[in-house]
Amino acid sequence: xxxxxxxxxxxxxxxxxxxxxxESNAHDQPTVIDGSNVADSLRETxxxxxxxxxxxxxxxxxxxEQTAPDETPAPQPEEAPPAPEEEIGVAYAxxxxxxxxxxxxxxxxxxxxxxxLEVEIRNQTEGPxxxxxxxxxxxxxxxxNLERLRPPALDNVVSxxxxxxxxxxxxxxxxxxxxxxxxxxxxxxxxxxxxxRLRGEFAIDAYGMDTELIELVRPVAGxxxxxxxxxxxxxxxxxxxxxxxxxxxxxxxxxxxxxxxIATAVLEDHPSxxxxxxxxxxxxxxxxxxxxxxxxxxxxxALPENAARLMDDGQLVCAFPEGAQGAGKLFWNRYRLTxxxxxxxxxxALRAGAPIIPVAVIGAEEIYPMLINVRPVAQLLNLPYFxxxxxxxxxxxxxxxxxxxKWSIIFDTPIDSSAYGAAAADDPTTLAQINDLVQRRIxxxxxxxxxxxxxxxxx
Amino acid sequence: xxxxxxTGVGGVLGSLVAxxxxxxxxxxxxxxxxxxxxxxxxxxxxxxxxxxGETLLTMMRASHVDTVVHLxxxxxxxxxxxxxxxxxxxxxxxxxxxxxxxxxxxxxxxRSSTLVYGARPEAPMFLPETAPLSGGAPAGLLxxxxxxxxxxxxxxxxxxxxxxxxxxxAPVTGNGVRSPVVQFFSRRPAPVLAGFDPRVQxxxxxxxxxxxxxxxxxDQVDGAxxxxxxxxxxxxxxxxxxxxxxxxxxxxxxxMASFLDPVRSLIGTLPFPIEYLQYACVGDIRHAERELNWExxxxxxxxxxxxxxxxxxxxxxxxxx
Numbered sequence: 136x137x138x139x140x141x142x143x144x145x146x147x148x149x150x151x152x153x154x155x156x157x158e159s160n161a162h163d164q165p166t167v168i169d170g171s172n173v174a175d176s177l178r179e180t181x182x183x184x185x186x187x188x189x190x191x192x193x194x195x196x197x198x199x200e201q202t203a204p205d206e207t208p209a210p211q212p213e214e215a216p217p218a219p220e221e222e223i224g225v226a227y228a229x230x231x232x233x234x235x236x237x238x239x240x241x242x243x244x245x246x247x248x249x250x251x252l253e254v255e256i257r258n259q260t261e262g263p264x265x266x267x268x269x270x271x272x273x274x275x276x277x278x279x280n281l282e283r284l285r286p287p288a289l290d291n292v293v294s295x296x297x298x299x300x301x302x303x304x305x306x307x308x309x310x311x312x313x314x315x316x317x318x319x320x321x322x323x324x325x326x327x328x329x330x331x332r333l334r335g336e337f338a339i340d341a342y343g344m345d346t347e348l349i350e351l352v353r354p355v356a357g358x359x360x361x362x363x364x365x366x367x368x369x370x371x372x373x374x375x376x377x378x379x380x381x382x383x384x385x386x387x388x389x390x391x392x393x394x395x396x397i398a399t400a401v402l403e404d405h406p407s408x409x410x411x412x413x414x415x416x417x418x419x420x421x422x423x424x425x426x427x428x429x430x431x432x433x434x435x436x437a438l439p440e441n442a443a444r445l446m447d448d449g450q451l452v453c454a455f456p457e458g459a460q461g462a463g464k465l466f467w468n469r470y471r472l473t474x475x476x477x478x479x480x481x482x483x484a485l486r487a488g489a490p491i492i493p494v495a496v497i498g499a500e501e502i503y504p505m506l507i508n509v510r511p512v513a514q515l516l517n518l519p520y521f522x523x524x525x526x527x528x529x530x531x532x533x534x535x536x537x538x539x540x541k542w543s544i545i546f547d548t549p550i551d552s553s554a555y556g557a558a559a560a561d562d563p564t565t566l567a568q569i570n571d572l573v574q575r576r577i578x579x580x581x582x583x584x585x586x587x588x589x590x591x592x593x594x
Numbered sequence: 595x596x597x598x599x600x601t602g603v604g605g606v607l608g609s610l611v612a613x614x615x616x617x618x619x620x621x622x623x624x625x626x627x628x629x630x631x632x633x634x635x636x637x638x639x640x641x642x643x644x645x646x647g648e649t650l651l652t653m654m655r656a657s658h659v660d661t662v663v664h665l666x667x668x669x670x671x672x673x674x675x676x677x678x679x680x681x682x683x684x685x686x687x688x689x690x691x692x693x694x695x696x697x698x699x700x701x702x703x704x705r706s707s708t709l710v711y712g713a714r715p716e717a718p719m720f721l722p723e724t725a726p727l728s729g730g731a732p733a734g735l736l737x738x739x740x741x742x743x744x745x746x747x748x749x750x751x752x753x754x755x756x757x758x759x760x761x762x763x764a765p766v767t768g769n770g771v772r773s774p775v776v777q778f779f780s781r782r783p784a785p786v787l788a789g790f791d792p793r794v795q796x797x798x799x800x801x802x803x804x805x806x807x808x809x810x811x812x813d814q815v816d817g818a819x820x821x822x823x824x825x826x827x828x829x830x831x832x833x834x835x836x837x838x839x840x841x842x843x844x845x846x847x848x849x850m851a852s853f854l855d856p857v858r859s860l861i862g863t864l865p866f867p868i869e870y871l872q873y874a875c876v877g878d879i880r881h882a883e884r885e886l887n888w889e890x891x892x893x894x895x896x897x898x899x900x901x902x903x904x905x906x907x908x909x910x911x912x913x914x915x
Contacts, residue, residue: 335834341825342719343793420715420873423789427828430793440718444878 238289242281245293248301249278256305270305272362273314279354280321283328291320325351342412342445343430349410352432353402359392360399363539364498365594368400370546373492376407379446380549381484382453383477383573384494385581386461387469389522391415392537393499394434397453400544412445413453414438414480418519439479446487453494454480456570463508463520469500470581475574478566481552485560485569490549493573495580498542501591503527541594543584547576597622598810599659599699601650601690602666603640604629606771607705610803611663612638615810624657626650627666647689654697661701663810664690669735671771683738684745691749691758700755703810704746706762707739708795708820708877709775713869719793720878723762723818735774736866757816759809762877763802764795764822767901768892771799774865776836776901783841784833785861785871787848792874794829795822798892798900808886815885820877823894829871835895837902 253274256267277292284292299313328351331337339345360366374380387393394413401411414437420426435441437454445452455461456477464473484491505522513521527534550569559565588594598615602608603625616623616637625631625640634640643649645666653659667683687704694702711721712728727743746758765775776796778784805821833840843861848868851858864871882888 333834335831337831339793339825339828339831343826343828417716423787426789427791430791435719436716438716438718440720440722444718444720 241293242284242289245289245296246278246281249274249281249296252301253278259305262306267305268362270310270314272358273318274300276354276358277314277317277321279357280324283350284321284324291323292317295320339431340433341448342433342435343427344410344412344433345431348431349433353399356395356399357403360396360403363537364396364502364542366396366400366498366542366544367594368404368544368546370548371400371405373490373546373549374401374405374407374409374451375490375549376409377449379449379484379487379489380451381442381446381480381489381491382411382451382494382546383480383491383577384453384455384496385470385472385577386455386457387464387496388499388537389462389503389505389520389524390535390537391455391462392502393496394453394455396499396542397494397496397544398433401451409451411451411453414442414455416459416519418459439483442480443483443487446483446489452480452489456480459519463505463522464500465508466500466504466506470497470585472574472578472581475577476570477573478563478570481566481569481573482560485552485555485566486557488553491552491569491573492549493547493576493580495545495547495577495584496542497545497581497584497588498540498591501540502537504538538592540591541588543594545580545584547580595620595622596661597624597657597659598661598663599624599626599650599654599657600638600663600665601626601645602664603627603635603638604631604642605665605671606769607671607766607799607803607806608665609633609635610769610799611665611806611810614803614807615663618811622657624653624659626653645686645689647693650690651693651696654693654699659697659699661703661810662690662694662699663703663806665705665806666690667705667735667738669738670766670773683735684741687742687745691745695753695756701757701759701810701813703759703761703806704742705806706743706760706818707736708762708764708822709736709866709870709875710740710743710762711875711877713792713867713873713875715873717873717875719874720876720880721820722878723820723881732867734863734865759815760818761802761806761809762818762820763805764797764820764877766797766799766802768799768897770904772901776898778838778865779833779836779898780838780901781833781862782837782839783860784838785843785848785864786829786833786840787868787871788842788844790872791828791830792870792872793826793876794832794874795826795876796832796894796897797822797890798897801888801890801892804891805882805886805888808888812886819882819886819888820879821882821888821890822877822879823890823892823897824879825894826874826876827894827898832894832898835898835902837906 253271256274257271259267277296281289281292295313295316299309299316304310328347332347337345337347374382382397384393384397391413394415398411398413402408410433413434415429415434417436417438419429420436435445437458442452442454454477456475457473460474461472464471481491503522503524503526505520505524507523509521509523513519524534526536526538550572552569555565555569598621600608600612600615600623603612604627608625608627609631612623612625612631613635615621616635623638625635625638626643626645627640628642628645630640630642641653643653654662664687666686669683691702693699708721710727711717711725717725728740730737730740743760746760750756750758765773767773767776772780779796801823802821805819809815809819827835830840845868847857848861851861879890
């Protein structure tokens with residue numbers, strides 16, 4: 136792994152991310168609107184022409200409030216008792232604005248030291264390469280988690296790092312003990328975060344996306360992206376830095392890791408660090424536990440209405456036109472698109488004038504080689520398919536571990552939907568043509584790349 | 595000179611709407627209700643009456659009413675009077691519609707609920723006003739709203755010259771009002787369905803009143819409008835902010851409530867069918883923002899924090915010493 140400067144840039148960017156998370160999210164929400172807005176709007180909508188003489192409606196509201204039969208006057212927002220969230224916000228603000236901030240300095244110094252050690256370990260030549268990479272990747276995970284830590288846990292982590300990790304070799308058991316301690320402290324920190332969330336102190340966006348949770352799993356997703364599947368992404372510059380776009384990808388791999396990796400690719404390697412909103416089978420909304428998790432990670436049920444709403448909002452939307460049929464295909468049908476129908480979504484993209492980007496994911500077919508689909512069991516459990524793979528269900532939970540195949544994600548050149556004109560959205564022939572074009576492009580990319588790779592696991 | 599008749603002026607929302615309308619120039623506001631508002635409203639002619647169709651018809655004919663704002667819904671601001679059998683709200687809506695037709699009133703603004711669409715897994719994340727309505731709820735206020743919506747659709751088909759504007763409000767709170775859904779949010783414990791956390795909407799009474807007033811004043815609009823604070827909250831978050839404590843229970847426990855008394859007393863009466871704990875029913879407010887030029891002024895968390903503060907205050911007042 137090279138590209139050190141990029142990584143430092145990422146750290147800086149994440150620092151910025153953390154600074155406006157989560158309390159400033161609350162300020163992004165449209166909470167208090169100036170009363171004059173409503174007054175203006177009332178003037179515009181007023182049925183008679185004497186608009187200027189009207190009293191602003193806000194006065195009307197307060198007048199009505201004075202005469203309204205409420206014994207306890209409604210407390211104004213500024214008088215409301217300060218929520219614990221605000222206290223945290225104040226603490227954060229203090230941390231950020233104070234001239235010499237010991238916590239931030241400590242965090243930055245530790246992160247720098249961990250990174251130095253990581254680079255040092257990566258550059259070592261003796262010893263087994265796997266252990267070296269694992270040690271370095273774990274250090275990276277620790278470093279990324281450091282950004283989230285607050286004082287008590289941070290101090291513990293720093294002292295554990297200093298005692299065991301910094302002055303010992305990575306082949307030394309002490310090193311690994313130190314790493315384990317650090318990871319344990321980070322779990323403790325996680326519990327306090329969960330406790331805070333149990334008091335309702337978190338912010339979601341209009342679709343239910345929870346930035347805090349995404350930041351939480353981001354290091355793990357990054358680990359899978361860089362180290363487990365060693366994903367190479369191509370054509371990321373075709374994704375617009377702002378405004379909506381429709382990504383259409385092939386679906387594979389039983390569990391939707393491909394959707395997670397497409398999102399990680401854009402989040403980690405695209406300059407805008409945007410979050411791709413993947414569309415999932417609406418059926419998943421009925422699964423307990425899964426429905427809130429999907430919403431928290433910014434995903435939405437696959438309905439054209441949802442895609443339209445997200446694109447109106449300028450979001451990146453990713454759809455898997457094959458659906459569950461694609462994810463649950465048997466191993467010998469791999470990399471063959473089945474039932475590719477994205478016409479409803481293409482129509483939405485044409486209406487929104489959003490570019491359509493075909494995406495080919497290679498490697499995800501091999502993470503769970505599905506040998507047999509046991510339909511009766513699937514029907515019994517109300518699942519779209521029930522796979523038998525070389526590892527699942529024979530090895531229990533271990534069987535859920537995806538195989539570390541080598542992945543590549545290719546974002547093809549965007550199809551400019553505005554070139555088709557607005558009328559094309561209502562023309563079934565054009566929709567079918569575009570659908571065909573996207574399908575052919577993805578299929579040829581899949582064929583080309585699978586033929587070119589020499590090994591499933593090493594690319 | 596426009597004459598507006600506001601029904602249900604004895605309630606908080608009714609008096610707020612009447613108060614806002616009364617401040618508009620060249621506007622005569624008549625407030626009708628079974629009880630008078632607790633405080634006198636300036637420039638509103640308050641008539642306390644039995645609210646029967648006949649009385650309303652006489653009132654409309656005598657004062658040449660142009661627009662009727664029907665806000666007389668029992669069960670929103672006070673506990674539903676269960677001793678009255680049948681659908682008091684639905685009958686009253688029928689009587690108001692009939693009286694308006696007989697008196698030649700061409701515009702009616704009615705209050706409805708964003709929950710009338712029903713909670714379904716395959717519903718869009720933001721429901722437009724054109725979305726199909728729910729098949730029905732077992733009982734209570736939500737059932738009344740759904741029936742009134744059907745009634746109005748039927749009435750509109752038969753009388754195309756009448757404009758009936760449905761203002762579908764999210765569960766309202768603020769100014770001492772706590773609608774049944776919001777009361778559920780502040781329950782300790784509030785039973786929720788384990789493994790599900792749908793998005794929910796709330797609305798401050800003020801924003802509801804402004805939206806109703808704008809819908810009354812704007813002559814051009816017709817149809818239905820979703821009115822709610824933006825963005826939606828998660829159900830668990832709404833309960834926590836409103837001062838309640840969510841208690842996740844598996845679906846089986848909810849089913850057991852029908853025959854096991856201890857479980858029934860734990861779960862209590864839900865203000866909506868159990869699907870609403872499982873799937874979201876969130877209205878898209880962009881239509882109202884465009885057509886009515888209405889915008890929510892209070893965020894959902896702010897609205898619910900105010901409720902929690904009220905709650906604490908009243909609890910403190912109730913316990914002597």
